[in-house]
Amino acid sequence: MKIRLGRYNDLPLLSINMSGDAILDGGSEGELTLDHSFVRPWMKQGQPVHVFAYVDYETDEVRVTREHPLIEAERFAYLEVAEVYDDGYLMDWGIEDYPLFVPKEESRFRLMRGGRYVIYAFLDGDGRLQASARIEDYLDFGKPDLASGDRVKTLPYAETDLGYKCILNDRYLGVLYANELMEPVNVGEVVDTYVKRVREDYKIDLSQSKVGFGRVEDFAEALYAELKERGGVIALGDQSPADAIYDMFGVSKKTFKKAVGTLYRNRLVTPYADRIVLNA
Numbered sequence: 001m002k003i004r005l006g007r008y009n010d011l012p013l014l015s016i017n018m019s020g021d022a023i024l025d026g027g028s029e030g031e032l033t034l035d036h037s038f039v040r041p042w043m044k045q046g047q048p049v050h051v052f053a054y055v056d057y058e059t060d061e062v063r064v065t066r067e068h069p070l071i072e073a074e075r076f077a078y079l080e081v082a083e084v085y086d087d088g089y090l091m092d093w094g095i096e097d098y099p100l101f102v103p104k105e106e107s108r109f110r111l112m113r114g115g116r117y118v119i120y121a122f123l124d125g126d127g128r129l130q131a132s133a134r135i136e137d138y139l140d141f142g143k144p145d146l147a148s149g150d151r152v153k154t155l156p157y158a159e160t161d162l163g164y165k166c167i168l169n170d171r172y173l174g175v176l177y178a179n180e181l182m183e184p185v186n187v188g189e190v191v192d193t194y195v196k197r198v199r200e201d202y203k204i205d206l207s208q209s210k211v212g213f214g215r216v217e218d219f220a221e222a223l224y225a226e227l228k229e230r231g232g233v234i235a236l237g238d239q240s241p242a243d244a245i246y247d248m249f250g251v252s253k254k255t256f257k258k259a260v261g262t263l264y265r266n267r268l269v270t271p272y273a274d275r276i277v278l279n280a
Contacts, residue, residue, distance in 0.1 A: 001027030003053050003062065006073025006121065006129045010048035011064070024049060029062045038066035054098060055128045069094045071121045073129060076155055076167050078188030084113045091119065091131055098129070106132035118157035118167070118188055139173045143202055146172065146195050151250070154193040154206065156185050166193070166206060174204035182208045183252050194250060209251045219251055220259040223276075224268060232278035239273040
């Protein structure tokens with residue numbers, strides 16, 4: 001078994017030592033010690049323990065923790081700058097005894113203490129976790145494995161005159177255009193969007209809703225058509241979970257409620273807490 005550095009691993013529990021520390025099977029890395037402060041009564045010999053593995057900067061030894069880092073290797077995240085030094089920036093990333101560092105050459109602009117920025121985490125040649133603010137250096141600009149209508153995990157990382165540059169599925173670059181936004185967008189806030197179009201140059205245009213629902217009015221028409229198709233009732237209403245609405249229609253709860261309101265004002269539907277009914 002090869003351990004994944006800078007990532008979460010499920011490692012079998014071998015034993016609990018006299019100090020109360022858990023001894024885990026690290027495969028090719030040998031036995032790894034999980035501090036007793038993370039040991040719980042439900043941990044049993046032979047069962048896997050979910051831990052984050054990393055290489056210690058001072059000792060070069062592999063360590064494990066059950067602290068919850070805000071980023072993993074080969075992933076992007078929105079982190080706060082804890083300290084600024086002449087040669088780079090120390091990020092607050094959730095593990096106190098491990099400094100996640102952005103070298104000065106890994107940022108195209110000066111980061112400010114207390115500021116929040118989207119960064120990328122990677123392993124250096126010794127397997128130690130480092131970070132970069134040079135986002136586009138770590139994106140894939142080749143032919144994307146995506147098509148129009150695909151739902152993608154989206155992390156906006158920069159606002160431009162056109163809209164928002166976004167990281168898709170921790171891999172590709174996409175754009176949400178300001179003049180097409182149906183909901184507010186915040187840099188650093190992960191959302192789900194849809195691929196609107198993959199251009200011939202492999203650039204990706206995004207939409208906050210499924211293709212064809214570019215405006216609330218568009219979705220109101222689609223919702224009305226869906227009601228007629230379903231016999232006049234849809235089991236979604238004002239109290240329905242946002243995820244249920246998104247799974248069925250690919251729009252936010254806010255957009256859904258606006259569309260229902262449009263139909264209601266036109267006396268086409270009657271809304272209830274758990275359903276919408278088409279008026280006769």
